[in-house]
Amino acid sequence: AQKITQTQPGMFVQEKEAVTLDCTYDTSDPSYGLFWYKQPSSGEMIFLIYQGSYDQQNATEGRYSLNFQKARKSANLVISASQLGDSAMYFCAMRGGTYSGGGADGLTFGKGTHLIIQP
Amino acid sequence: DSGVTQTPKHLITATGQRVTLRCSPRSGDLSVYWYQQSLDQGLQFLIQYYNGEERAKGNILERFSAQQFPDLHSELNLSSLELGDSALYFCASSVATGPSTDTQYFGPGTRLTVL
Numbered sequence: 514a515q516k517i518t519q520t521q522p523g524m525f526v527q528e529k530e531a532v533t534l535d536c537t538y539d540t541s542d543p544s545y546g547l548f549w550y551k552q553p554s555s556g557e558m559i560f561l562i563y564q565g566s567y568d569q570q571n572a573t574e575g576r577y578s579l580n581f582q583k584a585r586k587s588a589n590l591v592i593s594a595s596q597l598g599d600s601a602m603y604f605c606a607m608r609g610g611t612y613s614g615g616g617a618d619g620l621t622f623g624k625g626t627h628l629i630i631q632p
Numbered sequence: 633d634s635g636v637t638q639t640p641k642h643l644i645t646a647t648g649q650r651v652t653l654r655c656s657p658r659s660g661d662l663s664v665y666w667y668q669q670s671l672d673q674g675l676q677f678l679i680q681y682y683n684g685e686e687r688a689k690g691n692i693l694e695r696f697s698a699q700q701f702p703d704l705h706s707e708l709n710l711s712s713l714e715l716g717d718s719a720l721y722f723c724a725s726s727v728a729t730g731p732s733t734d735t736q737y738f739g740p741g742t743r744l745t746v747l
Contacts, residue, residue: 538657546734548735548736550738556720556740556741556743557634557738557739557740557741558722558738558741559634559726559738560634560735560737560738561738563735604675606675608734617692618677618680618687618688619665619667619677619678619679619680619690620667620675620736621667621678621690622675622676624672624674625674
């Protein structure tokens with residue numbers, strides 16, 4: 514069974530500071546994908562970044578980067594130069610299993626971290 | 633805007649009733665996923681369809697069912713509703729052509745309230 518653990522229920526950060534949101538995972542699958550989603554107060558789920566288990570380099574997307582440490586089974590999200598609009602819930606998620614085409618199983622989500630950016 | 637549409641946005645109904653939630657995937661996406669988000673259970677995967685056929689099942693109750701139609705839109709049917717079914721229901725879609733591109737994009741959700 515897969516499991517995602519996010520140990521920070523809430524975080525307060527000053528605007529323009531960098532933020533690291535923690536995520537550890539547990540899986541017995543050799544191949545898996547790790548995702549981060551943002552959920553603002555409006556409720557929609559916004560895809561931020563993806564890291565594959567065989568990717569050699571850490572993923573980056575604009576101000577978002579993923580600090581992937583495979584041996585430690587961690588996939589922390591780093592937001593550089595935080596902005597007020599970054600205030601939201603952040604979810605780490607995993608897709609595991611052997612990909613056999615035709616889509617993949619659903620995502621397993623962590624409980625999320627509520628990030629509040631203060632001016 | 634993810635390109636995934638869901639209707640209705642809000643739904644209020646009574647216990648014991650049946651409702652249908654509708655989802656249209658992004659253009660070109662063949663896979664549709666349904667998720668439930670509640671305060672006590674968090675975000676849970678319910679079921680996945682690929683090109684009209686059921687592909688994977690998660691924590692979906694027997695009172696719930698889904699289908700994907702030839703035009704690839706999907707419907708989630710919830711019956712004999714209970715108070716505990718009140719939640720935000722998301723639909724997501726993906727291209728499903730390979731693991732590295734199989735990112736799931738979520739719709740805005742349907743908020744279901746059972747009174």
